[in-house]
Amino acid sequence: MPATPTPPPETLRPYLTPRHELLWQETELFADQYVGPRVPRLEHSTSKFDRRLAQLMGERGWFGVTVPAAYGGMELGHVAKTILIHRISVMSAAAGAILQATLIPVGALDHFGTHEQKTQWLPRVADGSVLMSIAVTEPTAGGHIGGMDAVAERDGDEWVITGSKAHIGNLHIADLHVVVARTGEVDDSPSQALTAFLVANDLPGVNVTPYRAGHGLRGFSAGRLDLDQVRVSADQVLGEVGQGMEVAQRSSIRYGRPNLAAVSLGIHDAVMSLTTSFLKARPRYGATLLDLPVLQDRLGAITHRLHAARVLLYHAAHLLDQGIDCDAELVNAKYSNHAWAMQSSQDAMELHGANALDPDYPLQRLIRDIQHTYAPAGTGEFQRIHLARAVLSAASAAGPST
Ligand SMILES: Cc1cc2nc3c(=O)[nH]c(=O)nc-3n(C[C@H](O)[C@H](O)[C@H](O)COP(=O)(O)OP(=O)(O)OC[C@H]3O[C@@H](n4cnc5c(N)ncnc54)[C@H](O)[C@@H]3O)c2cc1C
Incomplete structure (x- = not known):
């Protein structure tokens, strides 16, 4: 039997609607029933991440918590998203990290995507059948986005992307990566030299390095993504060409x-x-x-x-x-x-x-x-x-x- 959920603290009442309070309870019950029992196993395994947890959260529609209803999402906004990540993380920060790492690229797709891209991907994100990652950080450039080495070159109706990305959350379970690469000259202003792409994980040239547990967040998949001449159709540019930094x-x-x-x-x-x-x-x-x-x-x-x-x-x-x-x-x-x-x-x-x-x-x-x-x-x-x-x-x- 799941434990009784704890009500939200009084200080949060001004920010919470009845729907938020219900979500708070649902999340706690989920954490109790599905997350808690997995924690000891994940902690002791250095070679396994948890795909099933992501599926369970996906089935509840939680990867679509901020996605508009028109694309099949819950359309509940940022406070609701915060409740989900926060209350899951009380039980397991690794499980909370799975949610949060997907909800970043989902936000990018919702904000910058064309109607066609959103129609293609967001309903599948919302029903849990497509999980996303965002791949920006690089092994050498680190957090200096403007200094990235990954490049994308135009070839007819396609872009060809080559480069490496590091510390990518949900790497081993993501079906779709938002990848940012250089499309302008190195001397161009970083605000115009980069472009974001939607890159399906099953494209030739997409290589995911094997999972290794980190210092903490055991069970959260993260690692290095290598792209070797990956061909992406031009309609999978996210935002405008040159808008990758934004x-x-x-x-x-x-x-x-x-x-x-x-x-x-x-x-x-x-x-x-x-x-x-x-x-x-x-x-x-x-x-x-x-x-x-x-x-x-x-x-x-x-x-x-x-x-x-x-x-x-x-x-x-x-x-x-x-x-x-x-x-x-x-x-x-x-x-x-x-x-x-x-x-x-x-x-x-x-x-x-x-x-x-x-x-x-x-x-x-x-x-x-x-x-x-x-x-x-x-x-x-x-x-x-x-x-x-x-x-x-x-x-x-x-x-x-x-
Ligand atoms: C749990 C986790 C999840 C992550 N998920 C993702 C993800 O999904 N996608 C993704 O792309 N990346 C992800 N990252 C990577 C994260 O974005 C980077 O760790 C971050 O951008 C910093 O890069 P770095 O670690 O290489 O450090 P570096 O950029 O090498 O910096 C090292 C240190 O130098 C400092 N420093 C560097 N430049 C300056 C400066 N100009 N002024 C002052 N101080 C400076 C930094 O603050 C830091 O303390 C994740 C990281 C973690 C730990």
Whole structure:
């Protein structure tokens, strides 16, 4: 029997409709029934990722949570997407990562795709029969998108793509990749030199390197994609030729940042409940560790970060649903959710004493998983620079102070 779902915290009520609350419950029941039982097996396997979990989420239509109903999607928006990733990630950040990594390219296809492309792919995304990945990062250029080496050359009605991509989420289970490659000269401005393509995984020349488990997120498929003269028909260009930088950045900003923040928040929630249960159950001086004021103080520090992180994320997702420009809020949500979950995980390690060091104790998994939300969708350096520039540009727009 699945456990009773926990209701959303009161602080989130302003952002949630009755449909959101129902989705919250459905997600928790799913996590309890299908995700939780898989976690121990995934943790102990370094050679297996979980295709079945992706199928189960796909069958529920969740890869189409933001897809318009006209293309078969749920059309529930960004807060709903956040609920799905967040609540699944409480149980398993790897499972949450499967969802989030697909929902980034789905957003790109929905925003930049032609009606024909959307008709071709989105209904299959929405019914779970097509899973997507986005392939931008490269082994050498890393997060410097403008410095990428992958090239695409026009040949009649086709483009021929050659290059390598690294750290691609859902690599081994994706049927369709959004690949960004260079179509202009190296000296051209990066904002016009790149183009995005829809690349079916079964095309000749698409090579997926074998899965190897990472430091954390065990069960989440990620790895290197090699493209060797892959021929893509010209009608599979996503957006305009020369718009690849915008496709990559917009998807990362509007989908990547809140998605990664939701994975961090799920881990943070799990850290909090594990630590509370531990302190509550550990006897000391005729009471428990949780009765010691000094440990309540430390638990209070975790609680304050968790509350703030939660509100930042749901607030930003809500602004997106309202169509309000909220780039800085998305940066803040992604950056703070990772940083605070890291701090709380370290506190939790200390609060568990030596018990945290048992390799089978769940905190080990959480502390490994949280390392994986730093790099994607903008590292900390880029997020802080972005926030500083937003303040500087607002200050210069306001003019000199008197
Ligand atoms: C879990 C996970 C999932 C991912 N999923 C995907 C995916 O689906 N698709 C995809 O394309 N990629 C994906 N990535 C890759 C991710 O986008 C990259 O890790 C990220 O862009 C950074 O690139 P890099 O790791 O190569 O680091 P680098 O770019 O090599 O940077 C290394 C360090 O130098 C810093 N740095 C670099 N340049 C500057 C600068 N100009 N100013 C200040 N600091 C700088 C960075 O902040 C970082 O700390 C994923 C990564 C992870 C961990």
